[in-house]
Amino acid sequence: MPKGFACGFFGRVKSREALCRLALAQRVGHLFVRVDFAREPREFGLVETVARNLGQVGSDADDHSGAVSRLRRKKPPQEMEMQLRIVPVNGIDPAFLSRLGLCLAERFLYDVVVERSLSLSRSCLNSTRKQLFLPTLTTRLLREYGGDGGLLLGITDFDLYKTSQRFVFGDADEHRRVAAVSLHRLRNDFYGEASDENALFQRTLKECVHELGHALGLKHCYNARCAMHYSNSIFETDNKMPHFCEVCEKRSRARSEG
Ligand SMILES: [Zn+2]
Ligand SMILES: [Zn+2]
Numbered sequence: 001m002p003k004g005f006a007c008g009f010f011g012r013v014k015s016r017e018a019l020c021r022l023a024l025a026q027r028v029g030h031l032f033v034r035v036d037f038a039r040e041p042r043e044f045g046l047v048e049t050v051a052r053n054l055g056q057v058g059s060d061a062d063d064h065s066g067a068v069s070r071l072r073r074k075k076p077p078q079e080m081e082m083q084l085r086i087v088p089v090n091g092i093d094p095a096f097l098s099r100l101g102l103c104l105a106e107r108f109l110y111d112v113v114v115e116r117s118l119s120l121s122r123s124c125l126n127s128t129r130k131q132l133f134l135p136t137l138t139t140r141l142l143r144e145y146g147g148d149g150g151l152l153l154g155i156t157d158f159d160l161y162k163t164s165q166r167f168v169f170g171d172a173d174e175h176r177r178v179a180a181v182s183l184h185r186l187r188n189d190f191y192g193e194a195s196d197e198n199a200l201f202q203r204t205l206k207e208c209v210h211e212l213g214h215a216l217g218l219k220h221c222y223n224a225r226c227a228m229h230y231s232n233s234i235f236e237t238d239n240k241m242p243h244f245c246e247v248c249e250k251r252s253r254a255r256s257e258g
Helices: 001-011 019-027 042-053 061-074 095-109 134-145 197-215 234-239 246-257
Strands: 084-089 109-115 151-156 161-162 165-168 171-174 178-182
Touching: 042 084, 042 246, 084 095, 084 134, 095 109, 095 151, 095 197, 134 161, 134 171, 151 197, 161 171, 171 197, 178 197, 197 234
Parallel strands: 084 109, 084 151, 151 178
Antiparallel strands: 161 165, 171 178
């Protein structure tokens, strides 16, 4: 049905009729006033891909990411999206990270890459607190992976803290384009409860969306359901959605485009 609708929309032709490149440009032409379309419609690659794939994109999330990656290849170089590099600290489950990468790629339309692990020994921890000082991690991330203009996101099992903060789930620096999230307090085990991999994944996703929001320049949001709401406890993280509220979404779009 979506394909039938698309075919009808693009040329009032019957479903299953092929939409060739030239025909498509002519068919959408009447929708634009005083716009001169080039005879060779190379710039319509993106529109053409959407039309052809509408019938094949199902409700399954993988289908959508497949469609997104096909669209991505059609973008001209000046519109290439930002690259997000996820850096695991001391090895994090690769399946967990690739699932995380797919979810973040779909939300932010970043080109996501999972990098080799950053090796950090326990001697880097504060010996009294048994925690990792957040600037120690961000400095290492920038020194070993920075410099290409992309965004870095470190994922660690170490418990993180900052000056004047007992602990942080994560943090981000908009200007240095670096963010970090700790899994330590996102695990049920930390609270003496049975492990729950799915809960861990959902919490991690929410905190990563939150930190990437900061990296885009977003501030904390008063909406307790928004990913940009400040979490001081795991209950607040659980209460949040893994995406932005309407207001933050608009701001993030304005930031990405500007
Ligand atoms: Zn925050
Ligand atoms: Zn919000």
